[in-house]
Amino acid sequence: MSASRAAERLSNSSGFALELENVGRQFGALVALAGVNLRVAAGERRAVLGSNGAGKTTLFNAVTGDFPPTSGRILFFGEDVTSYPVQERIRRGLRRTYQISQLFGGLSVLDSIFVACRGVSRRRFSLLRPAETDATMAQARSIAHMVHLDEILQTPVAVLSHGQQRQLEIALALSGAPRFILFDEPAAGLSPSERRDLVAILNALPSHIGYIIIEHDLDVALRVSTYVTMMHNGRIFKEGTPQEIEDDEQVQAIYLGSGHG
Amino acid sequence: MSFSANTSAGGLTARQVWRGVALLAAALIAWMVLGIWPGWLDNLLDGKKAFVSAILNGVTLAGLYFLVASGFTLVFGLMRNVNLAHGSLYLLGAYIGYDVANWTGNWFLGILAGTLALGVTGALLQIVVFQRLAGDELRQTLVTIGISIVLADVMLAIWGGKTDQFSIPDWLDGAVVTPIITAVKANGQIVTLRYPLYRLVVLGAAVVIGVGLWLGLNKTKIGMMIRAGVDDRAMLAVTGINVRLLFVGVFAIGGMLAGFSGVIGGSALSVAPGEDVRYLLASLVVVIVGGMGSITGAAIGALLIGLAEQIGLVYFPTYGVVLTFVIMVVTLAVRPQGVMGNARTRNADPPRNVSPGDIRHAALSPASAVLGVALVLLPLVASPFLVFQLGAQSLILGLIALSLMVLAGYGGMVSLAQLTVAGLSGYLVAILGANSTGILGFGWPWQIYIPAAILISGIVAALIGAIAVRTAGIYTIMITLAVATAFFYLAQQNYSLFNGHSGFRGVAPPNVFGVEWGHQIPFYYLTLGVAALAYCGVVYAARSTFGRALMATRDNPRRMRAIGYNVTHVRIAAYFFAGLIAGTAGVLYVWFNGRISPGTISVSEAIGILVIAVIGGLRHPIGPFLGAALYVLLKTFAIDVVGADRFNTLIGGIFLAIVFTSPDGILGLWRRLSPKLAGNSLRQQAASLTAQRRP
Ligand SMILES: Nc1ncnc2c1ncn2[C@@H]1O[C@H](COP(=O)(O)OP(=O)(O)OP(=O)(O)O)[C@@H](O)[C@H]1O
Ligand SMILES: [Mg+2]
Numbered sequence: 001m002s003a004s005r006a007a008e009r010l011s012n013s014s015g016f017a018l019e020l021e022n023v024g025r026q027f028g029a030l031v032a033l034a035g036v037n038l039r040v041a042a043g044e045r046r047a048v049l050g051s052n053g054a055g056k057t058t059l060f061n062a063v064t065g066d067f068p069p070t071s072g073r074i075l076f077f078g079e080d081v082t083s084y085p086v087q088e089r090i091r092r093g094l095r096r097t098y099q100i101s102q103l104f105g106g107l108s109v110l111d112s113i114f115v116a117c118r119g120v121s122r123r124r125f126s127l128l129r130p131a132e133t134d135a136t137m138a139q140a141r142s143i144a145h146m147v148h149l150d151e152i153l154q155t156p157v158a159v160l161s162h163g164q165q166r167q168l169e170i171a172l173a174l175s176g177a178p179r180f181i182l183f184d185e186p187a188a189g190l191s192p193s194e195r196r197d198l199v200a201i202l203n204a205l206p207s208h209i210g211y212i213i214i215e216h217d218l219d220v221a222l223r224v225s226t227y228v229t230m231m232h233n234g235r236i237f238k239e240g241t242p243q244e245i246e247d248d249e250q251v252q253a254i255y256l257g258s259g260h261g
Numbered sequence: 262m263s264f265s266a267n268t269s270a271g272g273l274t275a276r277q278v279w280r281g282v283a284l285l286a287a288a289l290i291a292w293m294v295l296g297i298w299p300g301w302l303d304n305l306l307d308g309k310k311a312f313v314s315a316i317l318n319g320v321t322l323a324g325l326y327f328l329v330a331s332g333f334t335l336v337f338g339l340m341r342n343v344n345l346a347h348g349s350l351y352l353l354g355a356y357i358g359y360d361v362a363n364w365t366g367n368w369f370l371g372i373l374a375g376t377l378a379l380g381v382t383g384a385l386l387q388i389v390v391f392q393r394l395a396g397d398e399l400r401q402t403l404v405t406i407g408i409s410i411v412l413a414d415v416m417l418a419i420w421g422g423k424t425d426q427f428s429i430p431d432w433l434d435g436a437v438v439t440p441i442i443t444a445v446k447a448n449g450q451i452v453t454l455r456y457p458l459y460r461l462v463v464l465g466a467a468v469v470i471g472v473g474l475w476l477g478l479n480k481t482k483i484g485m486m487i488r489a490g491v492d493d494r495a496m497l498a499v500t501g502i503n504v505r506l507l508f509v510g511v512f513a514i515g516g517m518l519a520g521f522s523g524v525i526g527g528s529a530l531s532v533a534p535g536e537d538v539r540y541l542l543a544s545l546v547v548v549i550v551g552g553m554g555s556i557t558g559a560a561i562g563a564l565l566i567g568l569a570e571q572i573g574l575v576y577f578p579t580y581g582v583v584l585t586f587v588i589m590v591v592t593l594a595v596r597p598q599g600v601m602g603n604a605r606t607r608n609a610d611p612p613r614n615v616s617p618g619d620i621r622h623a624a625l626s627p628a629s630a631v632l633g634v635a636l637v638l639l640p641l642v643a644s645p646f647l648v649f650q651l652g653a654q655s656l657i658l659g660l661i662a663l664s665l666m667v668l669a670g671y672g673g674m675v676s677l678a679q680l681t682v683a684g685l686s687g688y689l690v691a692i693l694g695a696n697s698t699g700i701l702g703f704g705w706p707w708q709i710y711i712p713a714a715i716l717i718s719g720i721v722a723a724l725i726g727a728i729a730v731r732t733a734g735i736y737t738i739m740i741t742l743a744v745a746t747a748f749f750y751l752a753q754q755n756y757s758l759f760n761g762h763s764g765f766r767g768v769a770p771p772n773v774f775g776v777e778w779g780h781q782i783p784f785y786y787l788t789l790g791v792a793a794l795a796y797c798g799v800v801y802a803a804r805s806t807f808g809r810a811l812m813a814t815r816d817n818p819r820r821m822r823a824i825g826y827n828v829t830h831v832r833i834a835a836y837f838f839a840g841l842i843a844g845t846a847g848v849l850y851v852w853f854n855g856r857i858s859p860g861t862i863s864v865s866e867a868i869g870i871l872v873i874a875v876i877g878g879l880r881h882p883i884g885p886f887l888g889a890a891l892y893v894l895l896k897t898f899a900i901d902v903v904g905a906d907r908f909n910t911l912i913g914g915i916f917l918a919i920v921f922t923s924p925d926g927i928l929g930l931w932r933r934l935s936p937k938l939a940g941n942s943l944r945q946q947a948a949s950l951t952a953q954r955r956p
Contacts, residue, residue: 064823066819066822066823085822087827090822090823090824090825091825095823095824096823102819102820103820104820105816106813106815106816107809107812107816111813114809115806115810115824118806118810119821119825120825124806124807124826124831125810125831126805126806127805127806129801129804129805130805175824176825
């Protein structure tokens with residue numbers, strides 16, 4: 001019912017960035033995702049909410065291929081990517097951040113972003129040192145600037161503060177011309193001012209880049225998204241505009257009542 | 262429920278298919294053993310007797326392999342401790358059992374002594390050594406390597422280099438008649454096979470112990486906890502049992518199994534130096550094939566390897582070890598976690614790096630320039646013999662270790678097959694170029710055989726990498742060690758390509774530009790030039806796109822995939838580049854020695870390369886050269902230092918000390934000293950600053 005409404009709402013849209021058809025994922029006997037249907041338009045900004053263990057991260061893992069789905073189909077800009085390895089999906093313009101930062105401890109901030117920018121280029125295996133004027137290097141610097149890391153370009157990642165690590169997570173996801181990004185709780189553990197920065201960064205993204213953001217903080221979620229998907233026990237149980245979601249009694253009972261805070 | 266094609270969820274049916282295949286194979290073998298053969302089969306397989314003997318030998322050998330490998334797999338499964346000293350424990354058990362059996366005149370007391378002594382040894386190892394390194398699997402493994410070096414040397418000192426033969430009780434000796442019909446004579450008389458009783462007893466012991474272990478693991482509470490711990494070690498902590506005690510107990514059992522099989526196996530075959538390597542290889546391959554931490558897997562693996570070895574021995578003697586190797590490769594390709602292995606065990610707990618290579622320091626410092634000048638001027642102050650023997654040898658070994666440093670320091674992959682790659686290159690030089698052995702030696706011009714040798718080395722290294730990167734972390738050491746050992750045995754057994762035991766003599770560098778490169782001083786400058794080139798190349802490439810990508814892959818492969826890299830390709834490319842370095846070093850090495858034989862690429866030599874790299878330090882490309890210099894110095898002057906030829910004990914001890922105290926090797930010790938100086942001056946600066954501020 002809700003899915004059909006979503007489809008109706010998007011019927012005028014040019015196309016979908018992401019289409020999930022009956023996607024399921026099991027870990028042994030545990031059903032972490034139970035037949036999820038989801039469509040997100042190109043350029044759309046979607047929030048996914050749900051209590052702990054609802055299957056949100058598992059949904060991301062299925063889309064990126066970190067843990068491929070055990071059933072169902074995933075289309076990325078119309079192409080069936082269900083059986084593709086992770087990097088093939090990435091090369092088609094998909095990006096993600098991780099709930100628990102996945103960074104390169106031995107590299108500097110700039111090197112990390114540089115490596116990420118080169119990941120989708122043909123010169124991944126070059127044995128030449130990049131020149132100071134290198135275009136990819138310039139791109140890396142501008143991304144670092146975007147996430148306010150340009151002051152500490154040469155700092156080793158291992159010594160960054162938590163907030164800086166979260167910024168770098170985002171920087172890695174912005175590298176190399178993404179078309180669609182999955183943000184997994186980017187605001188977790190950030191200070192209020194860092195949260196404001198985050199909201200500003202997300203709102204400043206070029207309009208053709210769509211994303212899904214998992215966020216426990218309803219305020220942040222509502223400021224960076226136009227449509228909300230609610231998950232519970234591995235299923236989508238409600239979709240709607242931020243207003244509809246906030247007013248929904250069921251939502252308040254299940255989510256806001258228990259998992260919040 | 263529908264399953265997509267890329268998941269392993271179809272395992273149930275696949276497993277049934279495999280069971281069917283296994284059943285068919287078993288039925289076929291049963292018929293071939295028990296049935297009466299038609300003539301064509303007799304012709305095809307050299308007669309039934311040869312075939313049945315090969316099968317029986319294979320199965321009984323499998324029993325022995327199972328006994329050795331079950332201890333290894335238990336210890337690894339629970340503690341993630343790849344005990345590369347397991348073969349040494351086997352041999353130690355054999356020696357102790359041998360001595361006690363001789364003193365007391367009672368073979369059974371020998372078994373008891375070997376078993377108990379090694380049980381105590383195992384427990385002590387866990388308490389004294391491994392408990393301190395809990396959670397750091399890579400260093401644990403390095404320590405086991407150090408222990409195996411020292412133990413082998415100590416055993417050589419105590420028991421000597423000769424081959425000992427047990428005398429087993431008379432009633433176990435001799436052959437028994439089996440109900441297996443090998444032929445039917447023309448007069449209708451049936452000829453049955455006679456088989457050594459003792460070997461059947463070994464098989465029986467293996468079955469009894471195997472069943473006992475299986476019951477212990479599956480039917481007792483402790484056993485179930487151990488199994489839970491194998492699958493998920495976080496589980497152990499929450500079960501509330503005494504994990505420390507459990508680990509000590511399991512290590513003791515592992516030691517007892519090694520000691521027991523040492524005496525049993527030593528009685529069946531013989532006790533001699535080198536057996537430790539043989540049984541280590543067997544354990545490695547059995548466990549890689551069977552799957553980590555699984556007793557059933559060890560049984561399956563042992564059966565496959567035992568049969569392959571004996572069948573290979575009968576039907577293609579000079580390529581026998583290739584069969585073993587192929588089984589390992591096919592397993593890794595089809596099912597990287599092994600037949601009975603658990604995929605989670607395979608990927609769990611990526612090990613910490615020993616010491617990640619660091620590019621922030623990777624610049625040509627003034628210190629390295631000074632060192633370079635000193636090396637260039639060395640021939641002015643040292644005798645040509647020293648320049649050649651110490652200088653050139655250090656540089657060559659340093660080059661091979663450099664290729665390991667690239668893989669381990671920048672890539673996080675500790676490969677023990679780098680000397681193997683260098684050795685292959687040396688063999689290629691001898692085969693494609695000229696040698697004085699009178700065998701092969703195509704006499705190609707140097708412009709062709711040198712690049713060919715180096716390139717083929719790079720490609721073979723990439724292939725080894727392709728096998729090794731099927732699994733991650735600690736498995737790399739095991740697989741590359743298995744590759745190195747297999748290649749050593751192949752070179753030793755094979756005469757058509759490698760000229761077996763004696764290898765090739767009379768391999769010398771060509772005279773180019775009117776220089777006799779084979780002479781001591783020119784050869785030294787040749788190696789110095791190549792080493793400097795390789796060193797600068799590595800320093801440069803460390804900051805290249807690929808260099809950074811390799812380090813990023815080492816730090817976080819998952820994130821690498823999520824930014825578009827094919828992690829497997831990055832790693833294989835690293836093996837290729839490192840292989841080019843090792844291959845280049847191999848060319849120099851065969852010229853330096855003037856010959857190449859299996860001894861050059863033996864397992865202890867391969868481990869020597871790891872020792873060099875770790876002692877020198879894996880953080881910076883200069884480390885391997887420092888380590889090599891120390892190694893060669895000690896090797897040359899060990900007799901003067903310790904009064905006897907105990908070089909291995911000495912170097913093993915230093916290696917252990919380095920692994921325990923300074924993960925960054927000599928380089929790390931140096932850095933630890935220099936920041937102290939820097940720290941002092943900073944503190945002084947701060948003090949003077951505060952002094953200034955105060956009025
Ligand atoms: N790799 C895995 N192996 C086994 N179980 C898993 C794995 N990943 C997730 N699960 C299980 O799947 C369920 C859903 O987890 P998931 O991480 O998707 O929840 P989530 O909605 O992201 O929760 P949170 O808000 O806590 O991040 C949980 O019960 C979790 O334990
Ligand atoms: Mg989550």
